[in-house]
Amino acid sequence: MKDAVVAAPQPVIEDARPIPSHPPVAPALVWLMAITCGLVVANIYYNQPLLAEIGKTFGLSDSRVSLVATITQVGYTLGLLFVVPLGDKRERKSLILALLLCAAVCLAGAAFAPSFALLVAASLLIGIFSSVPQLLIPMAASLASNEERGRVVGKVMSGLLIGILVSRTISGYVGAHFGWRTMFWVGAGVMVVLTGILARMLPRNQPTFTGSYASLLRSLGTLTRDLPTLRRSALVGLCMFAGFSAFWTTLVFFLESSTYNYHSDVAGLFGLIGASGALASPLAGRSADRKGADFALNIGILLCVGSFVLLLFGGYYLVGLILAVVILDVGQQMTHISNQSRIFSLLPEARSRLNTVYMTAAFIGASLGSWLGGQAWAHFHWPGVCAVGLAFGVAGYLVNRFYGRPGAGVATALSEE
Template sequence: MKLSRKDILLMAFCTGLIVANIYYCQPLVILVAKEYGLTESYAGRITYLTQAGYAIGLFLLVPLGDMFERRKQILVITGLAIASLLMAAFSHTFLVLEIACVLIGASSIVPQLILPMAANLSSDESRGHTIGIIMSGLLVGILGSRAISGSIGFLWGWRAMFGIAAGLCFLLLLLMASRFPQSKPTFKGTYRELMSSMFNYIKTQPVLREASLINFLAFATLSAFWTTMVLFLANPPFNFQSLQIGLFGIAGAAGALAAPLVGKLSDGKEPRKNLLIGLLLQLASIAAFYFTGSHLYLFVVGIILIDIGQQAIHVTNQTRIYALIPEARNRLNTVFMSVSFVGASFGSAMGLWLWDKGQWPIYCLGSVLVIAINILIYRLYARKIFNYA
């Protein structure tokens, strides 16, 4: 079966709405802190616990896509996501909410099953473009989730957002059950052999190592921003509420429009050059954030730059690893995305730590250091210093 444009758009739609589950909590941190009587930075733990749960789900569940029929796996895991979201909506202690957030993250890995499915059904010439379109859906989901969450939280409270998300996932479950194609497993061994093979790919595939390491730091940079910006905007001189904070996610959605273009460029002969462009865009974004002061137009410019930069890095790296071993795309994607979201969780924790140390200026300086390390890694791999099998 070959994917039609309608199939690709459907996959992008489902990917965006499911990945949004991971990010609904970010604009709600202020409301959660007020309800449980916590400091804003402590309540912010739910952001990196959700991302840590996502990394756990990626590592333990996504490889099964090479071992079992993907459509059935997608439906079962979406069902678990519905249960986890309802647990968060009805949680009555912060500890229960923390546990629910870990489970929400772990059960929101469906996009990383959809992407390999789409890659397998795409031709070599169109694979990058297909991934780019689906990544646009994913990025719109990530960024739009913040605007939606901030608005819902402001109008009806933070619990309502998790309840609405559970309802959306139920509707998606019905849609995917009726429209998604079935797939044939490519791995015939045991689960232990499946997991062992991933470590062998880490050892033997330098492109996978490079892509994962660069993505780790790029996701850390992005996640540190989206976690810390909530505290930045909620404090003087802005004193914004969750509704206003969430609306800044719309500015980041502009970056999602770059994904199909980046995907096309990644189908070319030298996709790696897009990585440096993405890193430099991230660096420029931090400069805009540092000099924002009370001028929010610079802040909005920074949001657009950081998300376009992230798109350039992520889509390019994902296209590169999918070209390595076609029959092992789920396992390669598992390594790549697990490392990426460990980076995201690290970035959220780092952003909160930097905020406590010196608020916005120290966050900006710490982010510049992370990007500088990433550029150094890019250069070292270009010189093939780390490029051994």
């Protein structure tokens, strides 16, 4: 059965104002938001190809230095939970500009960090203040009509995915030739320049929530409780991001091992290979608009599962590794776009909070995946990493297939139909 929004118990949203109508969103604005998403989300992923270099600087093991990647994603999760909901209460443009300036300061702090402890602290704050894309995506959804929402969100998300993956390529090259600290200085400069551009070009976007901050946060629980579709999407997102993160956090260790003997610049190039997954963003959005979110979501999950099977048996061969990276990133993009298209159709006045619930779960998964990936690499090497990714992919499929649907045992009572 399809998810039925009208049959879902409606949560109580305090002090919501009527949502104004908007003219069609301009293509130039969509591209601006996409580029911004890519540049800001890159802050979270610069460290991944640099982990081995950072470990050498501070004399740390692979498993311990992977804490930098994990804590950055923990910070991003905290930003999603406590900052992104403000997009339904505060004017989004002003909030975005303030976050970008804070991110610039924290990136400079990471570049300067004289100890590993200070680098970890700066990484946590970088994650918190880099939650800007999760304010821009609901903003894009609010500006788009129902008929084009999936396509618009898909385009903005293509910028996000390109930022995630190309950031690894740039970071790996800069780290190999100029040192890992240089990359954080560059990131700080990019945030300052981006702040100036957005101050001139980004339109103001008024909120629809007039209650207190406490009531805003309480409504997150209300939304989660009353919308089974949101819960299902959040759990699927958690599983898929966990597997995705386990792979990308440990890839640099695999490539620098005796299997390949590559360095951080080559490891970063795999981000460029994976960026081909951005091509799936418009396709996923159109599929969600035309055939429903579940159609594209199921395809994406199966692609991710298949990619980890290929990584397990073919990852020791360069051709197999490259092919698996492309399949994994296409699958991940399709699941993510489909999930967001599904949740944004639930309650238009609460899109920032819906996105908060979904993305908080997703980055809890990403943090968990980074940690489990690091542990799996330390104890079982590449087969362990592939097993972690495969287990999360299968779990995501089972959740989407059975959770909150009629005929699924206990979950029957949770169904929205």
